[in-house]
Amino acid sequence: MKKVLNLAAAVLAAFLFGDGTLSCRGNHSGTSETIVISYAPFETLALLWTAEEKNFFTRNGINATLREYTTGADALDAVVKGEADIAVGPAEFPLVVRAFRKEPIRVIGSIDKIEFIYVVARKDRGIERISNLRGKRVGTTIGTVAEFHLGRFLELNGLTMQDITPVDFKTPAEWVNAVVNGDADAICTTQPSVNRMIERLGANAVVWPAQNYMPMYALIIAGNEWIAAHPELMHRFLKALAEAEGHVVRNPVEAKTIVQKRQNLDAAYMETIWSQNQYGLTLDQSLIFAMEDEARWMIKNNLTDERQVPNFLDYIHEDVLKAVKPEAVNIIR
Secondary structure, X not given: OHHHHHHHHHHHHHHHHHOOOOOOOOOOOXXXXXXXXXXXXXXXXXXXHHHHHOXXXXXXXXXXXXXXXXXXXXXXXXXXXXXXXXXXXXXXXXXXXXXXXXXXXXXXXXXXXXXXXEEEEEHHHOOOOHHHHOOOEEEEOOOOHHHHHHHHHHHHOOOOHHHOEEEEOOOHXXXXXXXXXXXOOEEEEEOOHHHHHHHHHHXXXXXXXXXXXXXXXXXXXXXXXXXXXXXXXXXXXXXXXXXXXXXXXXXXXXXXXXXXXXXXXXXHHHHHHHOOEOOOOEEOHHHHHHXXXXXXXHHHOOOOXXXXXXXXXXXXXXXXXXXXXXXXXXXXX
């Protein structure tokens, strides 16, 4: 009888503690600490928004204060300026830009890999083929990963940035209106703005994927001093995101709903975009390769005065993620 009772207790424990939403195992018994998180609102943030919605931050003793910025580059600047402790979601290209400036920041993880950058052009401006972009006004957001992918897209199709007139547009409203109102002949930017342009342009739109199977990374970045001063708090922060990852994997329908509500998206669009994301807490060697490619592109296009590619290992801090989720880290030193 005792063995039976022990077995029943074990089964009950497995049931209660096997799902992070039922378990109290992540509860932090100490004093809660505040983390100011900067972000730009894209669907790459499924883990962040799930962690907030499902109280994983609270359970891990974190009072998460979220501050919204227009772009991932702006969110990263908030960390550099001391307006935020951690930026969640910036792509790797803004980090490359700041590595050339030798900013004291490092990546502590990635929460998503995604391909959602496109070139949208107006047919009535004589653009039917990629080669027709020559001599046209092509918008993007300077200093973001969209600028890099525009340049790479052109080079893969026999053009360069010198063959177009680049125009800098900063906000989602500007991205959409630039092409719809004709201020630009084409633009390279992200979803969901791309879909909004297509809806408004109708048959006048021509669209090409810009990334050509090179994923963009949504990163977690903090300042070196903050990282050194808060190792235990970082551990709890990444633990909350790891719990959110588990919840997203187990409950994809609910996770889609969380993201959909945060960005005011329609269900059909969510079904389209969801499969383009690889949500997960990781630190891959492929991130290093991507940043090196982007750095070489910046040097080639004279977008930096530096002539050497930075050692991006100096901009990676993998110790905490190794402790939280060791199988997620494959950085080679």
